Amino acid sequence: MRNESAGTANQTGPVIGVFDSGFGGLTVLKALLQHLPQARYVFLGDTARLPYGSKSRRTIAKYAAESAQFLVREQGAEFLVIACNTASALAIDAIEAAVTVPVLGVIEPGAAAAHASTATKNVLVIATEATVASHAYAAACQRRGLHGVEKACPLLVPLVEEGWIDHPVTAEVAKIYLTEVLKEAHDAGQNPDTLVLGCTHYPLLRPLLERTINELTGAGVVRVIDSAEATAAEAARQVQQLVRGDASALGHVPQIRCFATDSVEKFERLGSRFLGVPVGRVELVDLGG
């Protein structure tokens, strides 16, 4: 019976599309695999056009919509997770207009997790330049009665990609950024107790960021929230609703296909750092960029 339904389920369960500008979104896929280990996943990294974080809204929306269409139209995704803070912050409307399946970004789950965490209603958000310039997190916080102070940390992504995960230079850069955002919050009379990691690269620096914020504020004062984890939990809830609680519809073993628009070798090499296990063979796709 289990084998039979497994055979059928692998054919019929919904395909979950996961999109990022690069590899960082694999931290969301990693969390998804813990919540929904038995689903089928198609991941796309738009590595030929990364990073999105330093580009304009218009360009980000165009790239993200093309990527979403590839996952839905060509790979049959029936549920889309935008595992990229920049695309979620600036292009969620463009993506929803480009496809007909449910779309979940990382901003709302991240802000909801911050809301659940904070007692002072004052939160800090660190993210890319474009995410911060959009003020998407501040707006999502405000809708929940919170005050969010945002800080762009453009050096953290290249430091992660250089592999300097637990490195004195990265610690120094984190200290500079976190000191600045804390000062801005304190100058505004706020008393933040929650730090949102608003970029999917940042979870790799979580131990270092937790240590640094504790050194600056005192141990236990500020809790670190990972948007990737919050998004995976929310995606799992919504996908369970899609299959109406029939978990067997999802299949019994995880299936993952990874696509990239450039440098599959680099994806395979760096991707395992984010996913925590080897990403396997990555397929090259041309989105016309």
Add this chain to the structure above:
Amino acid sequence: MRNESAGTANQTGPVIGVFDSGFGGLTVLKALLQHLPQARYVFLGDTARLPYGSKSRRTIAKYAAESAQFLVREQGAEFLVIACNTASALAIDAIEAAVTVPVLGVIEPGAAAAHASTATKNVLVIATEATVASHAYAAACQRRGLHGVEKACPLLVPLVEEGWIDHPVTAEVAKIYLTEVLKEAHDAGQNPDTLVLGCTHYPLLRPLLERTINELTGAGVVRVIDSAEATAAEAARQVQQLVRGDASALGHVPQIRCFATDSVEKFERLGSRFLGVPVGRVELVDLGG
């Protein structure tokens, strides 16, 4: 008489196209303005698809050929300077195949300047990941009887773009990279006396890099060579040949038009850091990326 020829010359002198993946190539344009202050320049920064330095040869060649065609076919460039080390290293053949005008990259002038500088025939080259992986500088050095040790320094570009030009973190990162490349050269029994800046962002860090290499090797032991400067001098020589020494054919005042594929505001803001003077109004162009 001068006014008359100025009027005519501005209509007839050759247009020099300068191409980079981003703003960095403006350091080459800055040097060109010193050598050929009276020419007409059209600069294109492919900012929607930067950085090239972390991407594959295939993708870089496609983007660079499209950019070169824009400068030649749509902007009438009659001489093309590829002011991007990554595109010069990986896409010079693709660019030459895409257009019919003379094309000058930064690798050969940089290697020629290294040849003129070195007494030990041992040189160091720092550049992006893609430029180093292509070994274009090592090959250009070898053709001149030199031995080049190359080192990818992926954090230097984001540090320049963050504006941390003379910053303790940048000094620490430079020290780490330069220590590693010096160790590799010494381990191979070499005695380098020349350091080539193989990326157009690096001239902004020249004082810091000169100070750091002097601290590591002793003052005056290693000379720093700027590919941008060497390329501008060579471009000026070739353009003078094109107009057969008739300088009046070039016009009498510099004319510069700047195009970018994304974020003209960011280009205008960061561009002046590279050009040394305000870049003026930057026009947005869509290359279909």
